[in-house]
């Protein structure tokens with residue numbers, strides 16, 4: 315079995331697992347609906363869980379200096395089936411813009427390109443993704459590998475423009491370390507720049523259809539000019555593959571790329587990093603024995619690991635070019651010699667199970683919390699029925715007077731409770747007010763105002779100190795927002811906890827302790843952005859002298875757009891939390907009210923016709939049994955989902971061999 319099939323098989327098994335998990339969740343939801351146990355809140359949460367499972371992506375990014383063989387490696391691992399090179403790969407700078415390969419079934423196969431001119435506008439690449447008219451789209455003809463290769467070759471298109479214009483785009487400066495210093499210079503005062511800022515290739519490759527997203531990046535400092543890459547695409551990738559070339563060794567610029575984009579401060583975030591020492595075919599020397607060659611490769615691998623400060627087994631030696639050739643020609647011996655199979659196996663073994671664990675744990679915890687909310691309703695119902703049963707059983711053989719007395723008591727209880735409902739309504743009003751305050755702190759309006767202020771400050775004072783102050787102010791504002799939100803949510807939490815305790819005490823309801831809301835996650839993410847900003851600020855500032863301003867503004871817009879994303883998630887989470895805190899109380903109140911009415915009802919009936927007592931006791935016993943059966947049914951559904959989550963992969967036998 316060819317190991318790229320192993321990657322495909324594992325990925326297919328992972329998708330299959332996701333499908334089974336979705337089916338399990340769907341079955342649980344169907345059952346809840348059948349049993350009349352799903353309300354709007356449950357429906358919504360199930361919907362969201364299914365969507366998350368469906369859209370789940372695995373992003374693998376290739377990062378390196380130019381000409382190390384990123385594009386060739388992607389061709390060899392993923393696209394050898396096409397019998398030729400799909401992504402352009404050649405000596406010198408080839409890939410000129412970040413290129414995402416993915417599959418989006420809602421669009422026809424195509425390559426979409428964002429013109430470089432958009433660098434003059436404030437919006438970020440992710441924002442542009444929402445506006446189809448900003449992109450130039452070419453269809454992909456899947457029946458012809460030649461035509462596909464031709465369409466994909468556009469990612470290396472350049473055009474000659476006056477130096478002044480390149481400067482405006484933030485692509486050209488005067489210093490020695492110009493971003494694109496290696497660009498071809500034309501006649502006096504002109505320079506070649508990339509035609510496109512970003513490319514999205516949409517095509518139905520089996521792996522991409524399963525949710526794999528490949529990110530190919532351009533080498534040579536170009537990463538730094540597109541903040542979208544540094545701040546968004548790379549940090550969010552599940553795996554980063556860093557490529558070095560055996561013929562070049564670890565150069566100064568390789569180290570710069572590594573330190574800026576891959577090294578990371580936190581060892582935990584370094585887990586998805588894989589280093590590839592490519593072009594080992596350069597060491598294949600006919601005058602040396604295989605052992606000598608292996609020793610030489612091993613020596614280079616050790617040096618590389620040492621220079622990057624990583625364990626030796628995190629470095630994989632390969633020849634992308636020979637692997638592609640071998641796969642195209644079906645030459646197994648050459649493929650083995652290229653060592654690509656070892657890399658592919660380890661990629662699929664490390665990446666996919668880790669991803670599966672994360673998705674499985676998240677889904678399980680969501681299912682448990684859903685089941686718990688349904689269980690709480692069932693518990694309340696069972697408690698109500700049991701109480702009625704006790705009451706009625708005690709009436710056996712009692713005379714009408716006693717029954718009348720009891721009716722009065724329950725009626726009194728019901729009246730007291732209904733008067734208590736006024737307090738519940740008052741609480742709802744306070745809750746709504748506090749909720750509004752919470753959203754004032756972390757609402758998008760607050761962020762918009764803060765970003766607007768920062769933009770003005772940057773424009774008013776476009777110097778190092780001015781920009782730094784403005785940015786520091788921006789982050790201070792955000793931290794203050796989240797601190798205020800934390801305080802507000804604690805107040806809400808305290809109030810609700812007190813309310814639950816009081817209801818439980820006064821009406822004999824079950825004590826529920828509402829979950830707290832933590833803003834730590836958002837604060838951490840903002841801190842990460844702030845760190846990224848601090849790391850890249852100086853580099854950017856020194857890189858371009860004249861284009862500084864345009865670049866800085868774009869840099870700020872990217873950060874602002876990431877922060878906006880954090881706010882959006884925080885808002886969504888806060889909304890879900892508020893529901894989780896309030897709706898059990900609403901359910902408790904509703905159920906309790908219903909039970910009081912039912913109790914009163916059945917005693918009334920018995921009061922009027924005493925023959926009904928035994929009949930009513932039977933009825934209630936059956937009801938209690940039915941509720942218990944529902945509880946068991948719910949447990950079974952959760953156990954079924956647990957079993958799916960932890961089931962071994964359904965790998966085709968050959969992939970395990």
Ligand SMILES: Nc1nc2c(ncn2[C@@H]2O[C@H](COP(=O)(O)OP(=O)(O)OP(=O)(O)O)[C@@H](O)[C@H]2O)c(=O)[nH]1
Pocket residue numbers: 378379380381382383384385386387402403404405406407408409410531532533534592593594595596632633634635636
């Ligand atoms: N000998 C040899 N050449 C290779 C190997 N892998 C890639 N190359 C060649 O190296 C050159 C650069 O490869 P690319 O795939 O374009 O490199 P890249 O990292 O994508 O470069 P940019 O797109 O410019 O950032 C091409 O001519 C490839 O054919 C290899 O394993 N062995």
Ligand SMILES: [Mg+2]
Pocket residue numbers: 384385386402403408409530531532
């Ligand atoms: Mg390339």
